Amino acid sequence: MKRAHVDELDRVEMDDGFVWRPIRRRFDIRAFGVNAYSPREAGAQVVEEHTERQLEHEEIYLVLRGRARFTVDGDEHELGPGQLVFIRDPQLRRGAVGLTDDTIVLALGGKPGAAYVPSAWEPMFYAVPLMREERWDEAIRIHEEALEEQPDHPALLYNLACLEARGGRRLDALLHLKRAAELEPTWAEHAAKDSDFASIRSEPGFPA
Amino acid sequence: MSKGYEILSLDDLEPLPGNPTGGGLLLPLRHTLGLRAFGANAWTAELGRHIVPPHEEESGDEELYVVVRGRARFTVDGNAFDAPEGTLVHVTAGEHREAIAEEEGTIVLAVGATPGRPFERRGWDDVVVAFAHGAAGRVAEGRTVMHDLPDGEASWVKPYNLACYEARFGDRDRARAHLDEAIARSDDAREYAAHDSDLDSIRE
Numbered sequence: 001m002k003r004a005h006v007d008e009l010d011r012v013e014m015d016d017g018f019v020w021r022p023i024r025r026r027f028d029i030r031a032f033g034v035n036a037y038s039p040r041e042a043g044a045q046v047v048e049e050h051t052e053r054q055l056e057h058e059e060i061y062l063v064l065r066g067r068a069r070f071t072v073d074g075d076e077h078e079l080g081p082g083q084l085v086f087i088r089d090p091q092l093r094r095g096a097v098g099l100t101d102d103t104i105v106l107a108l109g110g111k112p113g114a115a116y117v118p119s120a121w122e123p124m125f126y127a128v129p130l131m132r133e134e135r136w137d138e139a140i141r142i143h144e145e146a147l148e149e150q151p152d153h154p155a156l157l158y159n160l161a162c163l164e165a166r167g168g169r170r171l172d173a174l175l176h177l178k179r180a181a182e183l184e185p186t187w188a189e190h191a192a193k194d195s196d197f198a199s200i201r202s203e204p205g206f207p208a
Numbered sequence: 209m210s211k212g213y214e215i216l217s218l219d220d221l222e223p224l225p226g227n228p229t230g231g232g233l234l235l236p237l238r239h240t241l242g243l244r245a246f247g248a249n250a251w252t253a254e255l256g257r258h259i260v261p262p263h264e265e266e267s268g269d270e271e272l273y274v275v276v277r278g279r280a281r282f283t284v285d286g287n288a289f290d291a292p293e294g295t296l297v298h299v300t301a302g303e304h305r306e307a308i309a310e311e312e313g314t315i316v317l318a319v320g321a322t323p324g325r326p327f328e329r330r331g332w333d334d335v336v337v338a339f340a341h342g343a344a345g346r347v348a349e350g351r352t353v354m355h356d357l358p359d360g361e362a363s364w365v366k367p368y369n370l371a372c373y374e375a376r377f378g379d380r381d382r383a384r385a386h387l388d389e390a391i392a393r394s395d396d397a398r399e400y401a402a403h404d405s406d407l408d409s410i411r412e
Contacts, residue, residue: 001284001303006294023272027298030323031270032246058245062317064276064294072213082218082276082315086241089212104294106274108319110245115324 002027006036006064006104012125017044020125024118032116033057033109039098046105049095055119056090057109066103070096120146120156136167154184162196170200181207214241218250218276218315224340231261232309238329239337246321249333250276253309259316260307269320273297278314280307331357335369342377351378364394372406383410
């Protein structure tokens with residue numbers, strides 16, 4: 001058994017103004033996705049604008065505290081504690097703004113008909129504060145741990161390569177970038193314009 | 209439904225008695241939303257009563273309990289602790305858990321699924337909803353819910369539950385036909401039927 005209060009959850013501040021409060025990762029939940037979110041301050045994003053086209057998750061966003069204004073498929077809904085939005089259609093764009101400093105939104109997700117697999121964005125999000133502080137080795141380790149479970153995940157491999165290039169591990173960066181591009185050729189196009197790879201772009205074998 | 213999303217308040221859900229494992233009143237979230245990727249239901253209970261009944265998850269589900277409102281006192285494998293609003297409690301399948309409502313109006317959300325397997329609804333919460341329809345005189349609505357139950361791993365269970373529903377709220381001839389079907393599929397149905405008060409109206 002593991003327990004925590006929502007106010008005890010880690011705060012991972014993202015550039016879009018929302019603060020990710022990891023639950024699934026903290027408890028090592030393996031059967032469904034679950035996290036909490038809060039805004040950096042009243043009026044800031046609390047749920048980032050996105051669709052679920054890639055993961056095909058159905059999602060519930062439940063307001064635990066405060067108030068949030070959700071925008072789903074262009075419609076606005078202001079929700080308070082105990083109110084939720086359930087989004088069945090992964091194509092629909094969704095996002096929310098926290099209207100009070102203390103807003104907490106619980107997010108649940110999973111793909112119907114499929115066993116849950118932890119989402120690759122979680123380690124990427126978790127590494128963001130480390131990247132801001134240029135703590136490359138720690139950010140790399142988070143990605144390596146995620147790749148142990150999903151070794152052929154193109155986005156994870158690409159992000160790992162970015163971190164390795166920034167951290168001076170040029171050969172590792174080239175190898176992982178090449179692997180990401182083999183699995184998903186569009187990553188080679190991204191790499192051609194990605195400043196993270198400035199230090200290795202002229203290397204032989206750079207996949208672009 | 210047609211918009212691909214729904215807005216709902218937990219306060220909109222009618223608290224339903226009849227949880228087969230005892231405990232509190234079901235706020236039937238999974239049934240109402242038609243969730244297909246994981247199980248999620250909310251519970252409420254009178255002050256001092258079980259809001260999470262004492263149980264383990266024989267299904268293999270791991271569960272996350274979220275105290276959405278009020279306060280509960282959880283006991284997990286003998287460890288008791290206070291859980292105010294905003295508390296998250298994660299429990300693996302084999303851990304024995306229970307919780308008591310410590311404030312009026314307490315709501316606990318329970319989210320569960322089995323690691324490594326696609327979620328499949330088991331239908332127990334649908335049965336609670338159907339029986340609530342039946343008890344309120346909405347017999348046809350309840351019958352529709354009952355017929356939509358998943359077949360489950362034991363093929364006799366669905367016709368058996370249909371028999372119970374019809375015997376309590378509907379048509380006795382239908383109840384007998386469903387019970388005959390259940391018994392034809394398994395002797396377990398006959399054993400359960402021998403002392404199931406749901407079937408009193410058709411007992412000879």
